[in-house]
Amino acid sequence: MKLGSDGHLRVYELDSHEWKEVVDLFEGYVRDCAYPTFCRQHGICSNGQCNCLASSERTSYFRQIDDRWPNLTCFEKVPLSCDAQAQDYDYPTAPLSTRWMINDPIAPLTIHGDGSMGQAILLQGKEAFAPAYACGFYCNGNYNSYFFAVFIIQLDNNGWINENSIPQVVWSTNRNNPVEIGATLELTSKGDLVLKDANGTVAWSTNTSTKSVVGLNLTDLGNLVLFDKDNTIVWQSFDHPTDSLVLGQKLRQGQKLTASASKTNRTFNGTISLSVNDNVLSAQVETNPPQIYFERGFPDLNTSAKLSYFEFENGSLSWFSDSTSSGSLISVPPASSTQYMKLGSDGHLRVYGFTYSYGWKEVADLFKGYVGDCAYPTVCGQYGICSNGQCSCPTLSGRESYFKLVEHRQPNLGCSENVPLSCEASKHQSLLELENITYFSLTPDLEKIDASSCKEACTKNCSCKAAIFHYGSNRTSGHCYLPTQVFSLMYIDNERITYYSIAYLKVQNVQRSHRLPIILGSSLGALFIIAIFVLAIVLFVQRRDDNQAEEDYLDQVPGMSTRFTYDDLKTITNEFGKKLGEGGFGSVFEGTLSNGNKVAVKRLDGFGQVKKSFLAEVETIGSIHHVNLVRLVGFCAEKSHRLLVYEYMSNGSLDRWIFHKSNECILDWQQRKKIILDIAKGLNYLHEDCRQKIIHLDIKPQNILLDGNFNAKVADFGLSKLIDRDQSHVVTTMRGTPGYLAPEWLRAAITEKVDVYSFGVVILEIVCGRKIFDRSLDEESMDLLSLFKKNAKEERLLDIVDKSSDDMQLNKLHAVNMMRVAAWCLQGDYIKRPSMSMVIKALEGIIEVQEDLDYDFFAQPSTSGAAGSSPMYIEVSATTALLPSVLSGPR
Known part of the structure; x- marks a missing residue:
């Protein structure tokens, strides 16, 4: 007999080596709702159902810790505090002595649709299915690197944060000093808002302890404020903008927006900013002097008027002067819901709007029409030259190349010097002259000099990296600009621009001996012998050091957090003792990291076969993170050993759950529908949202993995063949799995x-709960596609819905609608198939499946792209505006 933690008194009996419950002694005496912990803290039990305490007249003060498990508990949105000085406050206000902690149970973390994570501590907005402002802890995928931020989120039908929405961060504090799990934010009893890391180090503070603060509030404009007893604002986030403005927010004289380092990295290096100074709104690179690429002032209606601020209004970015005059500086598409403006890491100032159909979308680029594509400072990276939107490195015919691309597949990342500049070797420097090359779109108002003086000034100044000379009809007089850091250069079309420009790039010459190689020149026979000898040595060294060279290359791969040794992985997998599965490139083993987290370790067999594929997987997939893609945790490249470490998916592959190989529970309709949508989102990310398009080429249930909550993730999309951006096609052998191959x-x-x-x-x-080919069935039913075609023609699709599931039979009509989505995807002519983004919209009910579907799924495409007579070699073409792709082999 045992008294359980749930309050029940049960009797257990040993039956065939297993303890089973025999009787609950309180049954019949105590009802479900009468147990003290049935609905935990603050929960209300009614007819065996749990809810949180709520009031129809005032804001709800409680919410469930997990909407999927209402019996867990409810928590207070704002915790009670005996030290609170402001007792009569309403959410989202917090009093003094309030303290929050990352991962604190009273305000749990929420994982959003893009893999980001947030913990809202104050929420402003109550309307269901509408955007709202929240402030709290936020991270964009690195789950041990958090910012305190204000972000816009989407509410669900209950007025709570929708987990599938993508939070839009519009303000943050510690961008260059992120904190870890266990960090705390506290509004101290002295009125100071302090963010401390888990080790107690102060990461950020408002420094308001002497200003009589009594509370913290998040306004309906998204402004985080500290106020005193007279409700006067003492400190506000609007006075400290980061990279964004929200509707109603002002950008005042002396304030500026500073772009983040990249789209995924919210830290900033101070490179690009938007500021208000001297009656002008300007965007610039923060060098000395600043390099301006956008500049606009307000109309001079009154010579004595001064610009007071710019304000982001619904329909415009407007200016306001101290003489009460105002006007629109740049028009913005009016907002039907919520908008915000953001200065991007690429220098663009974009406005994003929310729609209920498509979520957050860019609605305007405010610099468009004022700044050309090539005039942005980082469009082609350092030393890159932009011409008609294309990037290249500085070259001069007949001379040696001084620059090379940082990444050949991404010319927009810029160029690097083959020989770095050195002040100690300045006598070996020269100026590389490039005609018709200018710098940014605006010419600084500098004193006029001639070209030779401009070149001489750069030569004498060690910190000068280039001399940009602008001139009119001749070179005797012009403007000279001497940047200490060279961002993107721009090619000038002299037919449309009235001025001329020359760029003199400072380069470091390679020092050479002036003595001729007399010995080599004296004998062609000796030269031949030496060449043969050198070639033999090179081949030997290359063969011997091939593995080491690859390992050295992998050390440069970005985005890979962990590199394991082979001994590490032997320990992690217990000498590769538990095999999870086997594929075309190797076997997968279960492992456990030192922190207790399980991983799946793929050991690649056949080193010669997979070497290049391994490099491609590590380099391409290591930086890809999406909630519906299996994450690559790390890798091993040691001698001939090549292994990949993936996140562990506890429920294994999808085939074990839909083909009924075991007695495990059968998936219900909602689970299957969610899995289908998850797969679609993962594929859509690979096809449309990756830096390089990735074509999987082996989608099947065995390559769809399920986590503990039956969330589906696409696996094995890495071992790939890359298509560079300048390639139109690639020839590859047929790959994939019979039955899943498109015609x-x-x-x-x-x-x-x-x-x-x-x-x-x-x-x-x-939907049907069976394999595409099932030889255990009669000949007529063996091929699922043929059966699907036959039953569709006879209008008997209900007959092929999975009969092993009662829930699927109850949802037959929904299942048939899902089959129509499948039929759309299975069109024999690939041009008639939808993109994965269209599939997602169909699954979410945003669009309808087209009516004129062809159920002859084996029909050949209407266009031909044959690459030869042999069917085993196929031309892979970038058709109809397709981006470059990564082709992934089967496992």
């Missing part, structure tokens, strides 16, 4: 639509 594999262009076809097959397998 165009035989003689047509291969695009991402082959994945759409395979996805359609997987939908059918999920």
Whole structure:
């Protein structure tokens, strides 16, 4: 007999080596709702159902800790404080002595649709299905690197944060000093708002302890304020903008927006800013002097008027002067819901708006029409030259190259010097002259000099990296600019621009001996012998050091957080003792990291076969993070050993749950529907949102993994063949799994639509609960696609819904609608198949599936792209505005 933690008194009996409950002694005496912990703290029990305490007249003060498990508990949105000085406050106000901690149970972390994580401590907004402002802790994927921020989130039908929404950060504090799990934010009894890291180090503070603060509030404009007893603002986040403005926010004289380092890295290096100074709104690179690429002032209506501030209003970015005059500086599309403005890491000032159909979308680029594509300072990176939107490195025919691309597949990342500049070797420096090359869109108002004086000034100044000389009809007089850091250069079309420009780039010459190689020149025979000898040595060294060279290369791969040794992985996997599965490139083993987290370790077999594929996977996939893609945790490249470490998916692959191989529970309709949507989102990210398009080429249930909550993630999208941006096609051997291959594999262009076809097959397998080929069935039912076609023609699709699930039978009509989505994806002509973004909209009910579907799924495409007579070699073409792709092999 045992008294359980839930208050029940149960009797257990040993039966065949297993303890089973025999009787609950309180049953019949105590009802479900009468147990003290049935709905935990603050929970209300009614007919066995748990809810949180709420009031229809005032704001709800409590919410469930997990909406999926209402019996866990409810918590206070604002915790009670005996030391609170402001007792009569309403959410979202917090009194003095309030303290929050990252991962504190009273305000749990929420994982959003993009993999970001937030913990809202104050929320402003109560309307269901509407955007609202929240402030709290936020991270964008690195779950041990948090900012205190204000972000816009989407509310669900209950007025709480929608987990699938993507939070939009509009203000943050510690951008260059993130904190870890366990960090705390406290509004102290002295009125100072302090952010402390887990080790107690102060990461940020408002320094308001002497200003009589009595509380913290988040306004309906998204402004975080500290106020005194007279409700006067003592400190506000609007006075300290970061990279964004929200509707109603002002940018005043002396204030500026500073762009983040990148789209995914919220830290900033102070490179690009937007500021208000001297009656002018200007965007610039923060060098000395600043390099301005956008500049606009307000109309001079009154010579004595001064610009007071710019304000982001609904419909415009407006200016206001101290003489009460005002006007629109730049028009903005009017907002039907919520908007915000953000200075991007690329120098663009964009406005984003929220719509209920498509979520957050860019609605305007405010510099468009004022700044050309090539005039942004970082469009081609350092030393890159932009011409008609294309990036290249400085070159001069007949001379040696002094610059090289940082990354050949991404010319926009810029160029680096082959030989770095050195003040100690200044006598070996020269100026590389480039005609018709200018710098940014605006010419600084500098004193006029001639070209030779401009060059001489740069030569004598060690910190000068280039001399940019602008001139009119001749070079005798012009403006000279001497940047100490060279960002993107711009090619001038002299037919449309009335001025001329020359760029003199300072370069470091390679020192050479002036003595001729007399010995080599004296004998052609000796030269031949030496060449043969050198070639033999090179081949030997290359063969011997090939593995080491690859390892050295991998040390430069960005985004890889962990590199394991082979001994580490032997320990982690217990000498590769537990095999989880086996694929075309190797076997997968279960492992456990030192912190207790499980991982899946893929050991790649056949070193010669997978070397390049391994490099591609590590380099391409290591930086890709999406909630519906299996994450690459780390890798091992040691001698001939090549291993990949992935996150562990506790429920294994999808095939074990839909093909009924075991007695495990059968998935219900809602679970299957969610899995289908998860797969679609993962594929859409690979096809449309990655820096490089990735075509999977082997979508099947075995390559769809499920976590503990049955969230689906696409796996094995890495071992790939890359298509560079300047390539139109690539020839590759046929790959994939029979039954999932699109018909165009035989003689047509291969695009991402082959994945759409395979996805359609997987939908059918999920809904019907059977394999695409099942030889255990009669000949008529063996092929699922043929059966699907036959039953569709006879209007008997209800007959092929999974009969092993009662829930699926109850949802037959929904299942048939899902089959129509599958049929759309399975169109024999790949041009008629939808993109994965269109599939997602169909699954979410935003659009309808087209009516004129062809159920002859084996029909050949209407266009041909055959690469030869042999069906085993196919031309993979970048058709109809397709971006470059990564082709991934089967496992």
